[in-house]
Structures are given as structure tokens and as C-alpha cells.
Amino acid sequence: xxxxxxxxxxxxxxxxxxxxxxxxxxxxxxxxxxxxxxxxxxxxxxxxxxxxxxxxxxxxxxxxxxxxxxxxxxxxxxxxxxxxxxxxxxxxxxxxxxxxxxxxxxxxxxxxxxxxxxxxxxxxxxxxxxxxxxxxxxxxxxxxxxxxxxxxxxxxxxxxxxxxxxxxxxxxxxxxxxxxxxxxxxxxxxxxxxxxxxxxxxxxxxxxxxxxxxxxxxxxxxxxxxxxxxxxxxxxxxxxxxxxxxxxxxxxxxxxxxxxxxxxxxxxxxxxxxxxxxxxxxxxxxxxxxxxxxxxxxxx
Amino acid sequence: xxxxxxxxxxxxxxxxxxxxxxxxxxxxxxxxxxxxxxxxxxxxxxxxxxxxxxxxxxxxxxxxxxxxxxxxxxxxxxxxxxxxxxxxxxxxxxxxxxxxxxxxxxxxxxxxxxxxxxx
Numbered sequence: 001x002x003x004x005x006x007x008x009x010x011x012x013x014x015x016x017x018x019x020x021x022x023x024x025x026x027x028x029x030x031x032x033x034x035x036x037x038x039x040x041x042x043x044x045x046x047x048x049x050x051x052x053x054x055x056x057x058x059x060x061x062x063x064x065x066x067x068x069x070x071x072x073x074x075x076x077x078x079x080x081x082x083x084x085x086x087x088x089x090x091x092x093x094x095x096x097x098x099x100x101x102x103x104x105x106x107x108x109x110x111x112x113x114x115x116x117x118x119x120x121x122x123x124x125x126x127x128x129x130x131x132x133x134x135x136x137x138x139x140x141x142x143x144x145x146x147x148x149x150x151x152x153x154x155x156x157x158x159x160x161x162x163x164x165x166x167x168x169x170x171x172x173x174x175x176x177x178x179x180x181x182x183x184x185x186x187x188x189x190x191x192x193x194x195x196x197x198x199x200x201x202x203x204x205x206x207x208x209x210x211x212x213x214x215x216x217x218x219x220x221x222x223x224x225x226x227x228x229x230x231x232x233x234x235x236x237x238x239x240x241x242x243x244x245x246x247x248x249x250x251x252x253x254x255x256x257x258x259x260x261x262x263x264x265x266x267x268x269x270x271x272x273x274x275x276x277x278x279x280x281x282x283x284x285x286x287x288x289x290x291x292x293x294x295x296x297x298x299x300x
Numbered sequence: 301x302x303x304x305x306x307x308x309x310x311x312x313x314x315x316x317x318x319x320x321x322x323x324x325x326x327x328x329x330x331x332x333x334x335x336x337x338x339x340x341x342x343x344x345x346x347x348x349x350x351x352x353x354x355x356x357x358x359x360x361x362x363x364x365x366x367x368x369x370x371x372x373x374x375x376x377x378x379x380x381x382x383x384x385x386x387x388x389x390x391x392x393x394x395x396x397x398x399x400x401x402x403x404x405x406x407x408x409x410x411x412x413x414x415x416x417x418x419x
Contacts, residue, residue, distance in 0.1 A: 189302060192309040199313035203320030211323055219340050220419050222395040224388060242403070249399040 004172060006044040006122070007032060007109070009138060014166055018042070023129075026168035037112040043119045044172070045101055047153070048138025050121035051075075052099040054148045060094075066179070070098050077102060085121065085176035090149035097150045099124045099176055115186055118177040123151045127171045135164040228256025231294050234279045238272045240265070245290075254296035256283075266290045340393035345369075345418050355387060364415075369394070373412040374404075381410060394418050 004024060006014040013032040016024040037043075053071045064070065066086040069079055084100040099121030113119075120126075122137050127144050134143045134154065141159055145152040156163070226249045239258075246259040260266040270287040273280065283294040331337040335354065338344035348361035351371060357380065360372040376384065381401065388396060400413040 189306060189309075192306050192313075196309040196313045196316075199316045203316040206320045207324035207327060208320055210327065219393055221392050224391050224394075224396045226385065226389055226396075226399065229385070229389075244403065246400060246402040248401075250397075251395075251399075252397050 002041045003027065004042045004044060005035075005040050006046065006167065007049060008046045009048050016167070016172075018172060022171050022173070024126075024167055024170050024172050026166050029166075032109070037109060037117075038114045040114070040117050042172075042174070043113075043117055044122050044125060044167075045106075045119060045178075046122050046138040047140045047142065049105050050099055050101040050123065050178075052097055052121050052123040052150070054095045054097045054145075054150050056093075056095050058094075062096075064096075069100070070096060071100075075100075083119075083178045083180045085124065085178050088124065088176035093147060093149040095148040095150065097124050097148070097176065099178060101178060118174070120174065120177055122167075123153075124176045125173050126167055127151065127173065128167075129169060129171060132161075133164065134159050134161060135167060135170075224251075227251065227254055227296055228283075228294060231256050231280065231283060234276065235269070235273060238269055243269075256294040256296075257291055258294075259291045261290070263290045266292055336391065336393055339391065340419055345394075355384065357384070367417050369416055369418060371414045371416075373414070375409045376412055377409055381412075384412065388414065391416070 002018060004016045004018045006016060008014060011031060012029060013035060014029045015027045017027050019025055053074065055070055064087045067084075068087060069084055070087050072079060075082075081103050082100045083103060083106075085098055087096050087098045089096050101121065123142060126142075127150075128135065131144050131146055134141050136142075141154040141156055141163055142151045143154060228249050232247070235258075243260055243262075243265045244258055245261050246257075248255075248257040248259070250257070258266075258269070260269065266287060266289070270285060270292050273285050273292065280294070282297055284297055286293050286295065338347065338350045338354075344350055346361075346363060346369075348359065351361060352359055355371075355373065357373050357376065360374070362370040362372070364370055373384070388399065394416045396414065396416045398413075398415040400411075402411045402413070404411055
């Protein structure tokens, strides 16, 4: 069975073996600072850290919300600064009990405690094996209260008999754990996770998507060098001003077509072009009516 | 452990935001320096005003299909033709398929027709 830890005071932490019969067996006592709180599964807070109260509610149908705080009118602290247990009813006595503790007392412990740890207030969860036994729990003395099924506080001056210093052999009842341990940290982690997801989505939408698209699908670059442009440079002296009607650069068919205003002008130009075989070595000119077509030779 | 996770997440968030802002700024600067960026933009390439600005000449813009564009520049003076031919040949995000230069019989001006496909 797992160990049960009892945080007595800032200087004292007791470790108990939790036996199958529900009894606690003191294993050792140590300093809280010497222990890793993350490994603790069950932690009992003494009256130094926790408080509790009981109330009898006649209405048997009463079923308070888990977050309801039955004793808010009795305490001076802000409820937001406390950790409370859910109201717990002892069905035998008909009494309701609820425990709470101030967060400020446990600030350093809360930071290192695991989300899985169940934390109990001693006044609600520990009972001696029989009545009339008194034990020290932080600054107060506790003893079973038979009529409520929980414990009652006493001052040292009231007690005539012996006062036990630990809860060895006592019964541990896993009831009314305090709610909220680790919840805030979990909320912070969830908020940080959501914030991270939101910022990653923001980054993706803002610029990363575009950059990724550019990287994986870079734009196509085209060379738009007009293939027949050199023909104009070579033949410009052979063409009379105003004799050409239209020049067409067809990049798909690799043709350059000079359309003249008359067939005669085209024929004269064509004959002149045939006399320049070296300059137009890459082209094969053809005469077609008033048009001279230069076809780019294949393989170039 | 939790603190580490928290710090890691906060660091990643901050890096993502600042990194994306820097990337956006860098990308915008790159585009601003590219005069032809509009010819590669899905909407801007269909804006005649941007083409007019790029060619520095009035034009008629016709979208034949989603990718084929026809641009007609009318009344181009003889002195403008070499400049425009250079501009056409420097187009990098579009492919020129056909270029017609027709003399206008009414005067010493030319009409240019350009058929091209876009990305």
C-alpha cells in the first residue's frame, strides 16, 4: 500500500504506511524540505495548515454543489485564497463536514506538488481507534467526536490525560479531499498550450504558409527573349520606311513574319535576304504572297 | 518539469510570433523590390492599371482564359518601341507567345498586341 504523508508543521513531516485494514503505521519522521513532494500520493494536512467545521442539516434531500462552501459566513478570508473540500456528509450521524486551508500557507508546497496528489484535512479524514484519545495536530488537540463522526478541537489546558504526538495506529478515511491542488498549474499549462497553438496558427496564417508555398512551389521563371529580334537588326537596312505593314514574333512556332504592304516589296526583300546566307544561318526564309516568314531551324 | 514545459511553450510562442512578423516583413520587402511581383499575383495580374504602370503606356486588357492574357498597346510612337520590346523581354513570371507590331497607316505610330500566359 502507498505511503501516507502527514505534514505536521513547516519543520515536521511524518511518513506512514497505510495498512490494508485502514490503519496508519508510523514509518519515520523527517523535515519537509528533505522530501520531494512530487512523489506524494496521499497527503494529510495537520490543523497547522487546515481547518474544518461540521454542521447538521436536517433536510436529507440536501445535496450541495461540489464547489459550495458551507461556512463562508464564518471565516474572514477571501474564498478565492483558499482551497476547500467538497461538502461531505457522514450518513450515520447526518452531519456535514467541510475542510479548507489557506493557499498562502502552502505556497511553496503547492508549487512542487503533483496533480495526482490527494490532500486531506486531518480533522475530517483521521480518527482514533476509540473515543477519549487525544492527539496533537499542529497548534490544537484533536479527539473523536462520536456524535458528528468527525473530530473536535481542544486546547491543551482542557486535557487531563495523555496527548499523543502522532497518529500511529489511527484510522485514515479517504474522504473530502481538498479540491484545487494542481488545478491552477494545469490551467496555466492549458492556457500556455492554447497560447502556443494560437501563436503557431497566427504565424502560419501570417507568413509561414506563404513562405512554405513559395519554397515547395516556387514561381516559374520564363525567358522571353524574342527569337526573331536579330532578324530585324540584320535586315533593317533592307526594308524601306513604311513598306512593312506588320511584324509578328510567334514564340510558340519560332517564326518571325514580316508582312509587307505589297507583294512586290516582299519579293524584293526576300531576294535581298537570300543574299545574306551567313547572317541568317539560323533561319530559313520563305515567301508567301506579301509576307516573308522566317522559320527558326530546328536543333538550335 | 512543468516550469520547463511552460517556459518552452512561452518561448516557442514568442519565437513563432516574432519570427512570422520578421518573415512577413522580409517577404513584403522582397515583393516591394520586385516590380513584376504583380504579374505573379492571382488578382493583381488581372489589374490593367498595374500593367499600364509597368509598361508606362495606355493599354487594352483582355483576359482570354484564366491564364491567357491579351494586351493591346495602341498609338505607340516609333521611339517607344525599343523600350517596350526590352520591357516585354524582361517579363519573368509570364510567357510571351505572340507579339504583333502593326504600323498604323494614319501616322507614324504602331499598335502592339501581346499574347501571354501567366503562372
